[in-house]
Amino acid sequence: MLKISHLSKSFGGVRAIEDVSFEIPTGGIYAVIGPNGAGKTTLFNLITGLYVPSTGSIALAGEEIAGVLPNRLAGRGMSRTFQNLQVCMNLSAIENVMVGAHLKLNSSLLAGMIRSPGLRRMDRSCRTKAAELLAFVGCEKFVAADASAMPYGALKRLEIARALAMEPKLLLLDEPAAGLNPTETHEIEELIAKLAKSGITVVLVEHDMRLVMSISERILVLDHGRRLAEGTPDEIRVNRDVIAAYLGGEVGET
Structure with a gap:
């Protein structure tokens, strides 16, 4: 459904996204996580046409879309929500x-x-x-x-x-559970699973790790704009680089 190749975005001298590559298969739920400032929303803005990449490629169903305007992407089957209502x-x-x-x-x-x-x-x-x-x-x-x-x-x-x-064929959800109480979060979790079962490919940016781990099929972890890890929830849960990025400290520290 979506293929990102060597994607980078700079704002002045700041690299918000640096040489990120990954692929999202058709169907299912794919999550993007990372500490604050990791570049998650910037990545979403690049995919959905709000930002133009400095370098790299974004392909939707095999067709290059980097720099395509958001309204044209909507016509090609891409839709999104925002962290702020x-x-x-x-x-x-x-x-x-x-x-x-x-x-x-x-x-x-x-x-x-x-x-x-x-x-x-x-x-x-x-x-x-x-x-x-x-x-x-x-x-x-x-x-x-x-x-x-x-x-x-x-x-x-x-x-x-x-x-x-x-x-949409591809739906990007930016922090859908932000500001919700546990009951509302559970309702959103059930809705996201329902969306995937209906055949829509869902890409999710979310800070609620319980939600992410319970419904995602694959997870991409960003840190300071770089790809830190990618894998299944079980693989990400025990990844030492991911643990270090979230909790601080160096990998291998006790």
């Missing part, structure tokens, strides 16, 4: 999800001005689909609610529903 609080929950489907809708100015029958049918279909997605993420009781009236945990799932409205 990007919900339109002046819209309802269902309208927020409908915004995510904008690439699938008729954007003709003339059709909008005359409110053509075809446009009205498309709007009704989009609204129905948005309600189904809200139910899919566990927010069915908020279909008629304003986003501003929803609890934080539900807003995190609302953002995932909006990302799903783009009908």
Whole structure:
């Protein structure tokens, strides 16, 4: 699904990502972890077109996408959420999800001005689909609610529903459990597993190690912008370099 080759990104004299390579197979859940400042969000921003790489290659389903604009990547089947909520609080929950489907809708100015029958049918279909997605993420009781009236945990799932409205093949989730209580975290964990079972490839940046270890099939560890390790949860859990990076100290210290 995704192949990263010798990817680097510099901001002035600072190397945020340095010579990172890895591959993500189609299907399943792939996690990216690392200490604060490791470069995880920068990596996401490179993959999703918010940043242009200094060097290296990013291939989506075999097609080079480095530097491609985010809206074009969305049209190719890539979607994401952000660590900080990007919900339109002046819209309802269902309208927020409908915004995510904008690439699938008729954007003709003339059709909008005359409110053509075809446009009205498309709007009704989009609204129905948005309600189904809200139910899919566990927010069915908020279909008629304003986003501003929803609890934080539900807003995190609302953002995932909006990302799903783009009908992605690859979904990148940036800190989906950030700020959630244990019950809400468990709900997000179940939702991520449900996404993978539906056939969507999920790439996850997350600090909650219990969540990461319980649902991920493979994990990439970054440290200071470099690839430190990659493997299964069991392999990462006992990796001495990873333990040293998280806990401090040198490998081999007692």
